[in-house]
Amino acid sequence: xxxxxxxxxxxxxxxxxxxxxxxxxxxxxxxxxxxxxxxxxxxxxxxxxxxxxxxxxxxxxxxxxxxxxxxxxxxxxxxxxxxxxxxxxxxxxxxxxxxxxxxxxxxxxxxxxxxxxxxxxxxxxxxxxxxxxxxxxxxxxxxxxxxxxxxxxxxxxxxxxxxxxxxxxxxxxxxxxxxxxxxxxxxxxxxxxxxxxxxxxxxxxxxxxxxxxxxxxxxxxxxxxxxxxxxxxxxxxxxxxxxxxxxxxxxxxxxxxxxxxxxxxxxxxxxxxxxxxxxxx
Numbered sequence: 001x002x003x004x005x006x007x008x009x010x011x012x013x014x015x016x017x018x019x020x021x022x023x024x025x026x027x028x029x030x031x032x033x034x035x036x037x038x039x040x041x042x043x044x045x046x047x048x049x050x051x052x053x054x055x056x057x058x059x060x061x062x063x064x065x066x067x068x069x070x071x072x073x074x075x076x077x078x079x080x081x082x083x084x085x086x087x088x089x090x091x092x093x094x095x096x097x098x099x100x101x102x103x104x105x106x107x108x109x110x111x112x113x114x115x116x117x118x119x120x121x122x123x124x125x126x127x128x129x130x131x132x133x134x135x136x137x138x139x140x141x142x143x144x145x146x147x148x149x150x151x152x153x154x155x156x157x158x159x160x161x162x163x164x165x166x167x168x169x170x171x172x173x174x175x176x177x178x179x180x181x182x183x184x185x186x187x188x189x190x191x192x193x194x195x196x197x198x199x200x201x202x203x204x205x206x207x208x209x210x211x212x213x214x215x216x217x218x219x220x221x222x223x224x225x226x227x228x229x230x231x232x233x234x235x236x237x238x239x240x241x242x243x244x245x246x247x248x249x250x251x252x253x254x255x256x257x258x259x260x261x262x263x264x265x266x267x268x269x270x271x272x273x274x275x276x277x278x279x280x281x
Contacts, residue, residue, distance in 0.1 A: 003088055003116040005104070005252040006213055009128045012090055012118055016047065022083055023049040024091045025137075027122070028099035028242065032186055040094050044132040046125055050081045050139040052091070052103050054242070064267050065187075065240045066102075068153065071146035074110050079144035081137075085112045092118035092125070096211015098203075101245035105261060111147030117249055120212040154235050154262045156269070162235055163197050169228055170195055173203040173238040173247045174266065181279035186239065190270035193279040195237075200281075201226035203243035206250040219250050230256065237262040237269075 015021050025045050027037035041051045057077045059067040069077070083089060089107060093100040100117045107115045118125070126132065154162070162168040172194055177183030179200040181192030194200065205222050208214050214222070223230060234251065236259060238244035244261045251259045262269075269275045 003090075003114050005116055005249055005257065006119045007090055007116045008119055009124045009130065012046075012125070013128070013130055015088075018088070020086070020088055022087045022089045023047075024052050024081070024083070024089055024103060025049045025093070025122075026052045026054065026091050026100045026103035027094040028054050028102070030186060037094070037099075042134060042136060044122075044126075044134055046092065046122065047131060047133045049092075049133075049137070050083075051137045052081065054099065054102055054106075057106075064264055067241070068106060068109060068263055071110060071148045074106075075144045075146040078107075078110070078112075078146070080139065080141055082139040082142045083107075083112070084142050084144050085110075085147070086114075087112070088114040088116075090116050090118050092121045094122045096121045096123050097207050097213055097246060097249070099242055101249040102242045105152065105245045105248055109149050109152045111145070111149060117213075120210060123211050152258060152260050154260045156262075156264055156275075159195070159235060159237070159262050159269070160275075162233075163195055168233045168235065170198040170235050170237060170262075171226065171228055171247060172198045172200050172266075173236060173243040174200070175202045175204075176200060176281075178239070178266075180281055181277075185266065185270060187267060190266060191277055192270070193277040195269060196276050196278050198237070199227045201228070201247060203238065203246040206246060213250060213253060216254055219254055223251075223254075230254065234259050235262055236260075237265045239265055240267045241265045 029035040236244040
């Protein structure tokens with residue numbers, strides 16, 4: 001059975017014991033919050049889950065935060081977590097929906113095709129009265145591999161070209177204040193503002209107050225209000241490639257399941273002296 005991009009708590013509770021199902025905790029917080037995701041995993045997680053650290057399973061040679069790792073490195077890390085491309089994998093986080101879509105996207109980039117995000121995350125799991133485990137992750141290592149799906153990723157040069165192309169839309173998931181340059185960036189050394197021609201839809205606009213993804217009708221209205229034509233190509237971006245994945249997940253719910261992410265995002269674009277930036281709405 002093929003997984004949809006989003007699965008419910010009820011679905012996961014029903015299938016938790018399936019032999020081909022793996023559960024991944026992807027809880028991550030902004031650096032300024034000083035909340036390590038692993039500590040929260042140890043304090044309580046969905047039974048059988050393993051912990052995916054997006055800062056560790058990353059390209060360690062890059063000075064940009066949590067960039068995609070090389071495929072061979074990813075395959076090694078996935079094997080250590082007991083993840084195989086043939087598995088069905090459900091990813092969740094402690095927020096509801098925030099960092100889990102980044103890992104959902106990463107797995108898909110590496111050729112894992114049966115991946116979903118748990119709607120509402122750990123909060124919804126607890127609210128439904130389901131049990132949690134405590135303690136360290138205890139994965140059973142497996143054989144794994146990675147098959148890079150490069151069409152799901154964009155780099156700096158491709159985004160430069162996209163901004164010049166009349167049919168491609170670049171959609172920024174940062175809050176409006178950061179997009180306009182009125183609010184400072186959370187990472188030091190980055191200029192404020194946005195890419196010329198980019199549209200803005202803060203990631204929080206597609207997530208409801210309970211931490212669940214909004215309905216398809218609400219999502220269509222949100223994208224339309226941001227000036228996005230769902231019939232034209234889209235690239236999502238954000239501060240460091242995390243919240244952009246929330247928009248990519250929302251688009252997948254609408255049937256656009258191959259929307260790429262600019263991996264370097266504003267951490268790269270806003271940190272360079274040779275990239276054009278505009279301020280204001």
